[in-house]
Amino acid sequence: MSKLQIGIIGSCSDLEYSKQAVTFAREVGQLIAARQHTLIFGAEKDIQSLPTVAARAAVAAGGRTVGITYEKGLEIFDDKSASVVIATGLVRGGGRETVLMLSCNVVIALAGGSGTLNEICVAYQAGIPVVTVDLFGGWSAKLAGEYLDDRRRYKFVAAHTPSEALQIAERLADHQKS
Secondary structure, three states: OOOOEEEEEEOEHHHOOOHHHHHHHHHHHHHHHHOOOEEEEEOOOOOOEHHHHHHHHHHHOOOEEEEEEOOOOOOOOOOOOOOEEEEOOOEOOEEHHHHHHHOOOEEEEEOOOHHHHHHHHHHHHHOOOEEEEOOOOHHHHHHOOOEOOOOOOOEOEEEOOHHHHHHHHHHHHHHHHO
8 A cells, every 4th residue: 555645633622622532643643653654734833632642643653744734934832743844824724724635645533623624624625535533522423424515425434443544544545546
């Protein structure tokens, strides 16, 4: 299998995610690193997030990560989470999400609020598969096993473990290439 750019999207800490969600994010980041894929995430400037947790774990496991941030400057909340930071010059909620999603072969969504929904919509419109984790609430749970709209382009596939999320992501990305 060729190496993928796998997006991790999901809740920021202001949505008060669970310790189980943090453990899941950490494990999926480690697995992405072990498979030598690149983890792509929205690098926040001011707040912790599940994607940051996953990215930090990937870096600690020797993996590559790319943090896509908003506005200008390369300073981010957790400087141990990104191997590379790309500053888009765009605002959070209005453009950074497009750059982030279009940089991915496949995406794994962990919970999430309005920003995650925005990212899911961009991925869906662009035909980029999204794996939804339905264990921690948020948009990823609401969309698990569902279509986003009446176009019925694809159903969001639910995953229940970090290993399953990565396996599904690899399968969906491989299917996209064929």
